[in-house]
Amino acid sequence: MTPSDSARAWRLTLCLVGVLTILRLAALFATPFELYPDEAQYWLWSRSLDFGYFSKPPMIAWLIWATTAIGGDSEAWVRISALFLHAGTALVISRIADRLYGGWTGLVAAALYALMPAIQLSSGVITTDAPLLLFLSLTIWAYVSLPALEGRRRLAVAAALGAALGLAFLSKYAAIYVLVGLALHLATSPGARKVWTWPMALAALAALAVVFAPNLAWNLSHRFATLEHTASNANWNAAQLFNIRELIEFLVSQFAVFGPVPFAVLTGGAIWLGVKRRLQPADLLLLCLAAPPLLTVTAQAFVSRANANWAGVAYLAGSVLAAAWLLRWNARRWLVAALVLQAGFCALFMACMVNPRLADSLGAANSFKRVRGxxxxxxxxxxxxxxxxxxxxxxxxxxxxxxxxxxxxxxxxxxxxxxxxxxxxxxxxxxxxxxxxxxxxxxxxxxxxxxxxxxxxxxxxxxxxxxxxxxxxxxxxxxxxxxxxxxxxxxxxxxxxxxxxxxxxxxxxxxxxxxx
Missing domain, CATH: 3.40.50 (Rossmann fold)
Incomplete structure (x- = not known):
């Protein structure tokens, strides 16, 4: 790919993400839907800023404090940061894919992420997933950028990687999946290990420790309340363990979370290329990042229960992999089908946000009952x-x-x-x-x-x-x-x-x- 092709792909990515963000912004201010109770809880936290809260780290409260300080306490201003955070994540994913595979893959990866059903839903509410995914995407971007750098720039980017990962931990403790994924990649790739030096590793760990330290100190002073709550969500003491139904429901839900075509491409491609041993180095890196959350939460669903969004971290790398494989296999029809299906869902969801009667007429009223009344x-x-x-x-x-x-x-x-x-x-x-x-x-x-x-x-x-x-x-x-x-x-x-x-x-x- 020539530099002009890469620049053109980047401009198209900016246009796609920009238009989608404007449409979501209009829907956000037009919707009559009320705050979901967890959103109201985050707003309540933002009235008293701290370095931690009972069930979540502090980033979401900080974001709501900032946006409501600008626009007031209406529902739209409580939620508004989410759609900009997801827009930023889509752009960062494009740069990751461009670095690993080229600019056109960057465009497709950004489109798959931005049009993902779960991201459309998450752009209309304020949750901890939005800042988590942005900071983790910055962490991955820093990691894939290191081989092309030298000297002090490499040391600075290693420190930025640690800081971004620390901010991800301040958003949601699911950031641990990317830390595990990076460790797994370093363990399996001699070439990746050669990039790192002890000063770089120390710089990354020091930046991570400095950024995450306030929340760790808060947990120490509150008997690890947030960590304990996070662990209790696993519900391993449930009366019915080894739940086949929960496992099947979770796996089926991932087709709705990521999109039917991208999830089929991701899982099918990983199995097929892994068996055939045709993984490229970039494929291996991204699989190391996508596999831990998917496998861990799948196992969690089997032994107890799991929410559909718990493996959402996997789809940062998953968006890039699905885009790369669809283009590598020249599967244009499948790519068009994926984008059309997900764009159609986005359009329908935004229409339901603006006009709840449409959701009622489609039999989807139950999906919105927690943001009404x-x-x-x-x-x-x-x-x-x-x-x-x-x-x-x-x-x-x-x-x-x-x-x-x-x-x-x-x-x-x-x-x-x-x-x-x-x-x-x-x-x-x-x-x-x-x-x-x-x-x-x-x-x-x-x-x-x-x-x-x-x-x-x-x-x-x-x-x-x-x-x-x-x-x-x-x-x-x-x-x-x-x-x-x-x-x-x-x-x-x-x-x-x-x-x-x-x-x-x-x-x-x-x-x-x-x-x-």
Whole structure:
């Protein structure tokens, strides 16, 4: 490929990513969809910046703090960084592919990544995946750039690699997969080992340690809360281990996450070229990066459970590999099919974002139910709180579910800023806090003298009632999400909070009378 061809491919990449980002930006500001409860939780974290939080490292809170400082606290400004981060990742992937295979591969790799169904979804919400993928792509770009550099430039890029990896760890601990992948490549490739010197390795490790140190210190001072939560998500103590159904569902979900054609090309190509021993050096590097998350999460799905996005790190390298193999095999029809399918999904998803009735008419209402109805529910809670304040006063508003706590904090933010408003608290279900809200805002006897309780779906209402001396004024609020789904909240006043001791073995409250 000539330099002019590479430059042309880069210009087309910029146009593709730029147009797609503009369309996503328009959809983001036009959508009526509300914040998902985890997004509301991240917003709540951003009101009090720290170097770590109960379930995640701090990067996502820092990003939301920055964007809301610019544009305010609306849903679009809470989410806006995600689509720019993914746009940046697509451009970096293009440079990685250009370095390894050439500019046209860079264009195709960027297109496969930018049009990936999971990336379309992730561009419309704010999650830890967006900064994670950008910083990991920068880490990989630095790694593939090292062989072409010399002297101080090579040392500087090695340090930048460590810093980018540190920022990835500040985003999500799934960054460990790329660290494992790089180690695996160095172990299997003598040529890769020759690039590195001890000063370069020390520079990379020092930069990683310096960047990641604040979060490590936070975990040390908080009994490794985030690391413990991350480990608990594995759920290896589940009653049913070796779950074939979970394994199959996870593998099938990857066709939806990456796209049916790219995932088939990635897995089929890896097996075929591996058996035939026709892997090029660049193929080996990218497989070393893609394999650890895919194999690890597949095994996790088999022994317990796994969310579809847990292996998302694999598709940074996977996008480049799928693009390289489609072009190497001259599989133009498959490439066109992949891009058309994924572009069609992107267009449909953005149309549903702007017009939720379209999603309802297509039978996809269930997919969007968690971004609907929260504001209406929060308004009902606040309206009842105002009534009770006028009648006899409240010492707190307490929730039994972290989702409800987070969205009420967000959609009731103006109310809770008013002097004299009762504070928002969490009724702690078990002996130990299970989330950030229970850790930072637990209900206690002082705030439980006269509390308005909001119980999501009423699931824990009997347990809550036995922790109080008196309860009164039950009100059941039903929020219609679509034609089929309704969300229920039980609102009632509870007085004289005296929580019963939790079971020393299970940590759970005693069962209410009449229940077995």
């Amino acid at each position: 929260w504001e209406q529910g929060a308004k009902a809670i606040i309206a009842r709180a105002r009534e009770e304040q006028a009648a006899g006063g409240l010492t707190s508003i307490a929730m039994d579910d972290r989702f409800l706590f987070n969205v009420t904090a967000y959609y009731g933010r103006d109310y809770f800023r008013v002097p004299g408003a009762p504070p928002l608290k969490m009724w702690v279900h078990e002996a130990r806090p299970q989330n950030q809200a229970e850790t930072e805002a637990p209900l206690n006897p002082a705030f439980g003298r006269r509390a308005l309780i909001a119980s999501l779906e009423g699931d824990y209402r009997p347990e809550i009632e036995q922790d109080f001396g008196r309860t009164s004024g039950l009100e059941i609020v039903r929020v219609r999400l679509d034609r089929k789904h309704v969300r229920r909240m039980d609102l009632f006043v509870a007085e004289d909070f005296r929580p019963l001791p939790r079971d020393p073995v299970t940590g759970l409250p005693p069962k209410p009378k009449g229940e077995r």
